[in-house]
Amino acid sequence: MLEIDGSFGEGGGQVVRTAVALSALTETPVRIRKIRAGRPKPGLAAQHCTAVRAVALACGAALEGCSAGSDTLVFEPGEIRRTTIALDIGTAGSIPLVLQAWLPVALVHGGSITLTGGTEVEKSPTIDYFMQVFLPLLRAHGAEVRVEVRARGYYPAGGGVVHVTAGPSALAPIDPARLPNEQGIVSCTQNLPDHVADRQASAASAVLPDFPVTIDRRTGRSTGTSVTAWAGAKGASALGRLGLPAERVGRAAAEGLLAACAAPGAVDEHLADQLLVYLALSGGRYTAPTASSHALTACSLLSTFGYEIAVSGTSPAVFSA
Numbered sequence: 001m002l003e004i005d006g007s008f009g010e011g012g013g014q015v016v017r018t019a020v021a022l023s024a025l026t027e028t029p030v031r032i033r034k035i036r037a038g039r040p041k042p043g044l045a046a047q048h049c050t051a052v053r054a055v056a057l058a059c060g061a062a063l064e065g066c067s068a069g070s071d072t073l074v075f076e077p078g079e080i081r082r083t084t085i086a087l088d089i090g091t092a093g094s095i096p097l098v099l100q101a102w103l104p105v106a107l108v109h110g111g112s113i114t115l116t117g118g119t120e121v122e123k124s125p126t127i128d129y130f131m132q133v134f135l136p137l138l139r140a141h142g143a144e145v146r147v148e149v150r151a152r153g154y155y156p157a158g159g160g161v162v163h164v165t166a167g168p169s170a171l172a173p174i175d176p177a178r179l180p181n182e183q184g185i186v187s188c189t190q191n192l193p194d195h196v197a198d199r200q201a202s203a204a205s206a207v208l209p210d211f212p213v214t215i216d217r218r219t220g221r222s223t224g225t226s227v228t229a230w231a232g233a234k235g236a237s238a239l240g241r242l243g244l245p246a247e248r249v250g251r252a253a254a255e256g257l258l259a260a261c262a263a264p265g266a267v268d269e270h271l272a273d274q275l276l277v278y279l280a281l282s283g284g285r286y287t288a289p290t291a292s293s294h295a296l297t298a299c300s301l302l303s304t305f306g307y308e309i310a311v312s313g314t315s316p317a318v319f320s321a
């Protein structure tokens with residue numbers, strides 16, 4: 001049984017998600033202690049429990065301690081198999097972060113998952129970032145993944161529904177020549193007057209004039225807004241909130257993207273940590289503005305499972321395996 005200190009490095013939910021995915025992929029039982037020990041509400045939150053369950057279902061794992069608030073988790077993987085999974089996070093916890101744990105495992109034999117929860121949540125990738133920044137890069141390296149956003153989910157009520165299908169995929173080594181170069185803006189609202197999405201979009205377009213714009217207006221269980229902008233392997237997003245003018249949301253996402261594009265490196269800082277499991281599995285190389293604490297934490301964890309990632313340079317940082 002591999003023992004993992006869940007509080008090391010960045011010490012967040014990422015340690016749990018990455019550890020269970022690697023446990024499944026390497027068929028190594030793990031015990032994670034001190035989960036999110038330094039966080040204001042330590043232990044597993046609903047999003048982390050759902051990510052663990054998704055990976056457990058995909059590989060027939062036995063679980064102990066997978067409940068909200070638990071500070072210790074035991075994950076004993078079985079064999080990865082093709083599965084059809086449906087899970088409800090039960091809160092507005094991030095669906096893209098659950099997918100972050102499930103996808104590398106699902107790509108082995110294929111499978112599908114339907115998740116209910118948050119699609120656009122603070123401090124996590126929006127579902128649009130997942131679809132427009134993360135997935136194009138993965139697809140360019142051979143991943144077969146389809147995503148359908150059936151409903152959007154915002155804090156606090158959540159209720160977003162996302163269906164993802166993955167085909168068995170052998171990924172090519174990550175190659176800078178295969179990085180995508182599409183760009184765009186998506187302005188999303190749910191349960192809000194039509195003009196909100198238009199004003200967000202116009203403000204983002206004023207900063208990024210040549211970018212194609214998509215408007216996604218919905219009605220659903222929760223109310224909220226977001227804008228995500230992307231260019232190649234870089235993205236930025238902003239979420240609306242009561243009292244924040246729509247123009248500020250659009251401008252924040254667009255200016256965030258300009259800042260990401262001005263930073264050194266081929267992928268943005270967030271994508272840099274999200275790609276590390278794939279870099280470890282398939283090899284290759286990419287550059288990012290910096291080696292963030294999330295990225296360095298993932299590298300240490302990968303090393304615990306026997307995958308060595310070389311990190312060199314500071315600005316940009318170069319990740320290779």
Ligand SMILES: Nc1ncnc2c1ncn2[C@@H]1O[C@H](COP(=O)(O)OP(=O)(O)OP(=O)(O)O)[C@@H](O)[C@H]1O
Pocket residue numbers: 011012013014015036039097122123124125126129236237269270271273274294
């Ligand atoms: N604006 C953003 N755009 C894209 N990805 C993001 C963004 N903000 C955060 N992320 C990604 O979300 C993940 C957050 O991991 P982290 O462990 O901090 O979150 P968590 O599971 O919510 O746990 P905790 O609450 O303990 O921080 C990282 O992979 C990070 O790159």
